[in-house]
Structure formats: structure tokens, C-alpha cells
Amino acid sequence: MNKIKIGIVGYGNLGRGAELAISHAPDMELAAVFTRRDPASLHILTENAKVYSMDALACMQGKIDVMILCGGSATDLPEQGPAVAKLYNTIDSFDTHAKIPEYFAAVDEAAKNSKHISIISVGWDPGLFSLNRLYAESILPNGENYTFWGKGVSQGHSDAIRRVPGVKNAIQYTVPIEKALEAVRSGAHPQLTTRQKHLRECYVVAEEGADKAQIEHAIKTMPNYFDEYDTVVHFISEEELHRNHSKMPHGGFVLRSGTTGDGNNKHIIEYSLKLDSNPEFTSSVLVAYARAAYRMAQNGECGAKTVFDIAPAMLSPKDSADLRKELL
């Protein structure tokens, strides 16, 4: 069997996770990694894969079936998404919700012109959570969707704390509030404020001699990031931060609370994830959708797609008859 040849663009946490996920896929192989660093300095796990500079991106055209873009949504993907779609089929995890329409349009134009498939915004949110919002809303049109995140590390909020004067290092967990979750599960259709849904828990390493009260005040009153939430600040040692907070767990909940008939029958649909490693799980989703991109390209399809456009069977290495027999 010819294996699907995958390329990885960007070898950070997500890129390394993608490499691991590819190694567990029976029908795929990693062909090349593209990096901004010096290619000679990069040590990857896959023996036969090549490492190239980002400048040499075009060099594997015709030799890579799907490129997995593992850059960030803030600055990498807005540029890389359309650029790489001119050369290859692509998958990415663009997750700036508000800018998705604009990003979709840019990638769609590039992919249609070059006759490639590009599946954007793949991961768990956007991604698996989006799928669950869509399925649930389509089945129960009378109802409401609720999304809760966590318990998990928010890189954006952790970075924001690290910028506070006197802070040496920090990590922030987003924590869903159990009471709010229970209210949704009860079918009560609660209207929940930002503060009622999530708590922000911060573990902070202060610089020697820094004013901890002042740091705590600066964090709790920080606009957009913390001021609308109940925030808990714990000061800990650098050693404790590394020992207890070096994993990147995450997860969350998507619920739909809806009714059928005359409105008397209530139904709750709940989807949840509890993840030890956010980047390893996200990259596992990317790899499954890379399989779909390959198949759609084989079928002659092109343009930008999202998880909404992909038939679930496309994600599995099993054929349709086996899927019906084993999983239906």
C-alpha cells in the first residue's frame, strides 16, 4: 500500500504531536518537516523524514500529499495558510474565531486557484466542539448551546500574567464552574454571565523582593483577561511550577439543552473532553483530517473546507463496509 505522505510546517509542541500521531497511523508516513530554525539543529524522531528550511517550502511539491500547518493563529497562519495552499493540500488549526470568515476566504481563493484542498480550523475548538454544536442544533432546533472550557492551561492568559512587572513565571488554568454546568444539565436553560461560567486560577512565581499584593491586584484587574472573572492567585516557587505545572492539560464541555414536541420533553446532549496534553490531542485531530484531505483531493475536490464539510467516514483508515459492521 502506498502510504499518505505528510509534511509538517513548524516543529513546536503541535508539530511534535503531529509527528507522534503520524507514527501511530497505519496508512501515513512523515516525509518532511519544515522549520524556521537551522534545519541542521533540529532533531526529529522519524528516521527517514527530511528536515528543510521554511524557505525551501516548494521543494517537495509532488512528493507530499498533505501539509499539516502547525504554526500559531496570531501571525503564522494568516500568512502561511494561503501561501502553502498554493503549493500543497493543507490542514491547519486556525483558532481565532472572529477572523474565521476572512481566513477562510483567503485560503479558499488560493486553494481553488491551485486545485488543492485546505481544511481550516481543525482541532477541538474550533473542531470537535464545533461539530457537536452543529449536530446538536440541527437535531434540537428549539434549544440553546453552552460551551465551557477547562480545566486547562490558557497560553494567552499565562503570557498576560508573565508581562506583569515583578512576575518571573506563571501559568493560568481556566476552570469551568461546576454549579453552572449542573444548572445547564438540569434543563433549566440558565442565562449565565462570564463570571458564573469560568474561574481563573493562576500560579505565579514572583521575582525576588517583588510586591505580591501589587502583582495580585494587577492580575485581577487586568481588562479583558481577568476583570470579568473571579480570579484566584497562588504564589509558588519556580521549582513547584516546574514540578506540578509543566503539562498542558485541557478539555471542556459542549452542551445543548433543548425540547421537542410541545416543549414538555427536555433533552440534554453533552460532549466533553478531558485531555492530558492539548497539543498532542489537537495534532491527533489534525492527522485524522489530513487523511480526509488526501481522499478529497483524490476525488478531485478543491478549495477551503471545514470540519462541517467532511463526511465522518473520511477520517478513518477503515473502509465503509467495516465501519458499518464494527461501529454503526
Next chain:
Amino acid sequence: MNKIKIGIVGYGNLGRGAELAISHAPDMELAAVFTRRDPASLHILTENAKVYSMDALACMQGKIDVMILCGGSATDLPEQGPAVAKLYNTIDSFDTHAKIPEYFAAVDEAAKNSKHISIISVGWDPGLFSLNRLYAESILPNGENYTFWGKGVSQGHSDAIRRVPGVKNAIQYTVPIEKALEAVRSGAHPQLTTRQKHLRECYVVAEEGADKAQIEHAIKTMPNYFDEYDTVVHFISEEELHRNHSKMPHGGFVLRSGTTGDGNNKHIIEYSLKLDSNPEFTSSVLVAYARAAYRMAQNGECGAKTVFDIAPAMLSPKDSADLRKELL
């Protein structure tokens, strides 16, 4: 806008649920109901829909876009599925898991010959639970799927109890065992026996003067239905049965417990349903997939399909740009 014209074949609990779900769909209308009973005796809710005898099934060809087959899987669907697929696009909830390959083949042949689309085995299991098994397995190939049902009424088990001598009426609830669910959620990958996963709880109305101990023994030792389970039997009055047990709740859980990377990072994906009315929810799923069948038929596709073959966006009345903006 031209509304999608739906027909319902069989007007039991599922058929009535489908009619209610159609009334909440902005882009659909019920055109006709087909029944085995005397059409004049049937009182349906939709003012402008027609009621026909099952014998007149062919009379609405060209006037119905999709037929929702609301018969049972034991005897109705094996015959109706292929027969109606010769005349119309169809949706059904065929749920005899072991016979799905055979049923798929029969419907596929009929639908391909007549150039119709037939989506089989739509509902929540098979259906939404199947989707979750497939998505989760594709993303976490190293892991295990677990399905729990309930708490909910099993019609098959309730019927089996009613056949026990001395039983006047009965209802049986399948109850997932919380301890087993928690073991799965912990990531411990437990091997669970039938008895460890589900409890069977029976509410029984005995005939006047019947030997209750004998009834209880007959139930608990019934092969296939109860002998492999811990079974609890409560004797209650007919009045209490009607007062407290006349709804048809159901639900359940699909979990995947898997690992990524070197196996050290554990992930739990959990999907659950808590349904006040099994038939109203199931028919809501059927109606959403009827929209997909209509669209696929418009695209010129034909043959038998399952939920695995349907891109999620097909289920929603919203267009792709709105879906990306609102739900992605």
C-alpha cells in the same frame, strides 16, 4: 422558498414524533402520512397533510421529496426499506446492529436502481452514538470505545416480562452502573462484564392472586434478557405504573479512553444523551437527516448511505457561511 416535502410511513410513536419535529423545521412541510390502519380513522396534527393507506404508497411519487420510514426493525423495515427506496428517497432508523450489512445491501440495490438516496440506521444508536465511536476512534487510534445505555425504557425487555405467566403489565429500565462509568472516565481501561456495566430494573404489575416470588424468579433467570444481569424487581399497582412510568425516557454514554505519544498522555472523549422522550428525539434525528437526503438527491447522488457518509453541514438549514461564522 420551496419547502422540502416529507412523507411519513407508519404513524406510531416515531411517526408522531417526526410530525412534531417537521413542524419545528423552517424549511420542511409534511405532505402525507401512510398508515396500515383505516386512513379515515387517523387524526394527524398537520392541517394540510393527506392520509393514505399503505397500499397507496406510490400515489405521491414526484410530490414527496423524502419519506421517513417509522416502522420497526424486526418485521416492517426489512420489507419496507427496499420497497420504498424503489419509489422515493428514504430515511429509516433500522437498529438491528447484527443485520445492518444485509439490510444496507438490500436498500442500496433498490436505491441505486431507482436513483434515490436512502439513509439507513439513523437515530441515536445506531446514529449519533455511532458517529461518536467513529470520530473518537479515528482521532485516538490507541484506545477503546465503551457504550453504556440508559437510564431508559427497553421495549424488548418490557415485552419479555409481560409474557411471564401472572404478569399483567410491566416496564423495564436499563440502568448504567455509575461505578463502571467512573472506572472508564478514570482512564483505567477496565475490562467490564455485562453484569458490571448495566443493571436491569423492573416495575411489574402482577395479576390478582399470582405468585410474586415465582414471577420474580422467572424474570431473573430468563435467558439472554436477564440472566447475565443483576436484576431488581419491584411489584407496583397498575395505577402507579401509569402515573410514574408512562414516559419513554432513554439515553446513554459513549466514551473513548485513549492515549497519544508514547502512551503517557491519557485522553477521555465522552458523549452522552439524557432524553425525556426516546421516540421524539429519535424522530428529530430522522428529520435532520431527511434534509441531508434531500440535498444529496438534488446533487444527483444515489444509493444507500449511513450517518458516516453525511457531511455535518448537510443537516442544518443554515448555509455554510453562517455555520462557519456562528458555530465553528
